[in-house]
Amino acid sequence: MKFLLAISLVLALNPTQEEENRALSIAESFRCPTCKFVSIADSDTPISNEIYEVILDMVLEGKTDSEIRDYLIERYGDWIVFEPPKKGIHQIIWYLPFAFCVGGFFFLRKLSKNKVKE
Secondary structure, eight states: OHHHHHHHHHHHHSOOHHHHHHHHHHHTTBBOTTTSSSBTTTOOSHHHHHHHHHHHHHHHTTOOHHHHHHHHHHHHOGGGBSSOOSSTHHHHHHHHHHHHHHHHHHHHHHHHHHHHHO
16 A cells, blocks of 8 residues: 555656646746856756756646746846846847837938938
């Protein structure tokens, strides 16, 4: 009887292929704290392995992707996400290139009109 209980506990703790794939997919959207340009899923550093285990544990607990994302952002900051949220300074960084392009277009247009008048 104890043997069956032990086997059932071991089987309950082992993630299914679907749960492992979900954890891996989530881990690919976060950067390794040590490597910076490599995802947690692709890194072999100890900290990345620990974070992956946390992600896998949260998946096994039934947490949603957004709950896992929020936890990691709260713990490590916005920089851990490959695509940081578009708020605060990040919003300025996302829209600044577009503003420069529009401003450059109007500057060049005005510059060309001045040359035509001369």
